Amino acid sequence: MATPSDLNQLLEMGFEKQRAEIAVKKSGGLQGALQWLEDNQDKSVEEILASAPDPETDPSIEPAALKEGEVARSLQCDDCGKKFRSMAQAEFHGTRTGHENFSESTEEIAPLTEEEKKQKLEELRAKMAEKRAKQAILDKEEQKRNEKIRMKSTKEVQDAKEELAKKEQIKAAAAKRQEKLADIAAKKRIQEKIAADKEERRLRAERQKAEREGRAPPPDPSLAAAPAPSAPKPAAAHTxxxxxxxxxxxxxxxxxxxxxxxxxxxxxxxxxxxxxxxxxxxxxxxxxxxxxxxxxxxxxxxxxxxxxxxxxx
Incomplete structure (x- = not known):
């Protein structure tokens, strides 16, 4: 039978009030409450309230009848042989394991001593600490994986940018080279035109001088018979x-x-x-x-x- 002192002890141990109240109600005592808290440490209060039936209102949980003159002091699971001090403990065991066969027993389960209570509490706290430590390791590994993915993505983007910049640089250099060649060709054409104009002025001046002196004008190089050029050897068109x-x-x-x-x-x-x-x-x-x-x-x-x-x- 749970007492107010059981609830107070759980509160002094550091358990939250609502969870401790549910544990005391469902277990019927401090020993069962500690076991219940250990078994349900991974569940939220909302999950517990939504999933666990109340043995006081659930007609499906009924103890087996005792022999005449016997007094029930505990409950026993006929499927696994485990004994419980209260109906709530037996009901929770059945919910968790799926065991359905229970009977009353005359064997009385001794309550936990103060030393056993402390040991039980330390075990529970150690398990909770171990679980938190494992979760911290998992979180750290997940963070490392995410960081590697981020770094790889950043490197791929940077490599793509560098490759694009390299191609653009080569393309710009090729365009600049073509522009330079075009400038050289244009300058060459201008120089040839200047040279041709200069030669034409010289010949015109000589013809005018010859006319003034009554001499025959010098022959026009453009009208002079040029030797027939030899047929050039066709260059191989390499592809x-x-x-x-x-x-x-x-x-x-x-x-x-x-x-x-x-x-x-x-x-x-x-x-x-x-x-x-x-x-x-x-x-x-x-x-x-x-x-x-x-x-x-x-x-x-x-x-x-x-x-x-x-x-x-």
Missing amino acids: EARLRLQMASGTVMKTYPVGTTLFEVAQAIEAESGTPVTSFTTTYPKKTYEGGADLGMTLKEAGLVPSAVLIVK
């Missing part, structure tokens, strides 16, 4: 370049279109070997291609057509 690539892993032969850039060749080698390529060096004449401007050159622009030997680094 591919054969490259002998000397790498740390060995030498391989590769064929690429003449419009392929050295950067694209480097990307193809990296995709096959898994090793980044930073430069190419020809054996003769010795020349190194590296950096955005060099790697943006096509094989034809770099003079590697129709074939070449490249040392890959």
